[in-house]
Amino acid sequence: MPEISDAAILSALGRQLNNAVAKQTTAASNLANLDTPGYRTRDVSFDDALDHELGDVRRTNAQHLAAPLGDGAPVEVQGLQSRRDGNNVQLDRELLALSKAAGDFSRAQTALTAKFRLVRYAINEGR
Amino acid sequence: MAINQIGTLPSLGLPKGGVTSTGAGAGIEGSEFGNSLSKLLESVESTAKDANQAVSAMTDGTGDVHTAMIALQRSEVQMQLTVQVRNKLVAAYQDLMRMPI
Amino acid sequence: MPLSSAIAASASALDAQRMRIEVAVSNIANAESTRGPDGQPYRRRDVVLSSTPVDADPFGGALGRAQAVGVTVSEVVQDQDAFRRRYEPSHPDADAQGYVATPNVDVPEEMVDMLGAARAYQANLTAINLIRDTIQRALELGK
Numbered sequence A: 001m002p003e004i005s006d007a008a009i010l011s012a013l014g015r016q017l018n019n020a021v022a023k024q025t026t027a028a029s030n031l032a033n034l035d036t037p038g039y040r041t042r043d044v045s046f047d048d049a050l051d052h053e054l055g056d057v058r059r060t061n062a063q064h065l066a067a068p069l070g071d072g073a074p075v076e077v078q079g080l081q082s083r084r085d086g087n088n089v090q091l092d093r094e095l096l097a098l099s100k101a102a103g104d105f106s107r108a109q110t111a112l113t114a115k116f117r118l119v120r121y122a123i124n125e126g127r
Numbered sequence B: 001m002a003i004n005q006i007g008t009l010p011s012l013g014l015p016k017g018g019v020t021s022t023g024a025g026a027g028i029e030g031s032e033f034g035n036s037l038s039k040l041l042e043s044v045e046s047t048a049k050d051a052n053q054a055v056s057a058m059t060d061g062t063g064d065v066h067t068a069m070i071a072l073q074r075s076e077v078q079m080q081l082t083v084q085v086r087n088k089l090v091a092a093y094q095d096l097m098r099m100p101i
Numbered sequence C: 001m002p003l004s005s006a007i008a009a010s011a012s013a014l015d016a017q018r019m020r021i022e023v024a025v026s027n028i029a030n031a032e033s034t035r036g037p038d039g040q041p042y043r044r045r046d047v048v049l050s051s052t053p054v055d056a057d058p059f060g061g062a063l064g065r066a067q068a069v070g071v072t073v074s075e076v077v078q079d080q081d082a083f084r085r086r087y088e089p090s091h092p093d094a095d096a097q098g099y100v101a102t103p104n105v106d107v108p109e110e111m112v113d114m115l116g117a118a119r120a121y122q123a124n125l126t127a128i129n130l131i132r133d134t135i136q137r138a139l140e141l142g143k
Helices: A006-032 A050-055 A091-123 B031-059 B065-098 C002-029 C107-139
Strands: A042-044 A074-076 C045-053 C069-078 C084-087 C099-102
Touching: A006 A042, A006 A091, A006 B065, A006 C002, A006 C069, A006 C107, A091 B065, A091 C107, B031 B065, B065 C107, C002 C045, C002 C069, C002 C107
Parallel strands: none
Antiparallel strands: A042 A074, C045 C069, C084 C099
């Protein structure tokens, strides 16, 4: 397995943070419009298989990885049941998505913080 | 923007072996070392600039908190690295000056 | 910042759902008001909700980022369904045939509405807490 560079890990973590924020934003918007007539549930989709980024070790220019791979713009979610007023927001689904995104953010933040600490430790020779 | 420019953290512009070589023979006049030093200083300036931009984006509502935090951490790390390099250089210089002629 | 826009969206829902509850309470309280200031029975009120983008991130859309969408009560309307009629000749507002027109309010339905609004309120409150926690975590990044 090719060596995973710092750059790849860090940009993957950065992307995870951004993705989590986008998911929270759409989930919150859906929840806010739980009872708005005609409102359709949205979500953002990310092609975020970690291998996708880490697989190409030559791709160290992090600029290209700035945008979420799966476009990242909100799209209407398919397959949800609509109510009489045309609204298809499911409370539990959105709350779950929000919680999950918060957890994802937390995990990425922990990993990133650990990375920074390691780097500082190395720089300061353990002091 | 900033969050994806994390890139490589401490290894910008330094020859392999990093800051630990304090030997007098480290070729201080050598242009390669001089280059590395100025690259290091440039990186301090550029990460500081990025941090400022990221923080101001955060405060006017167009940027994320995490992007700003990461930019701040990056610039802090660059600064620490540079300070360490400076310390090593100073120590090397002092070693040199203490040498009996 | 996107996360604070998200909080703004959830906060807008708190306002809207609270208004929904207030209207339901008013409907219930007036379910038997057969004569109001205009001489007519109380007419059921309803809120009309509509989604409104939270504008705090004007450039986010251009970058393809998710924009927060909140909700507002665009108007409070009067339900135009017919009043009910009840045979009660002894009632002070009974008409010549002995019928009283009563408000077009169905109390159980109002209760159900209220419960729905309360549930939505709770969910949006939870959302605010979760997002706020995320912002906290972001502030601790790297420390």
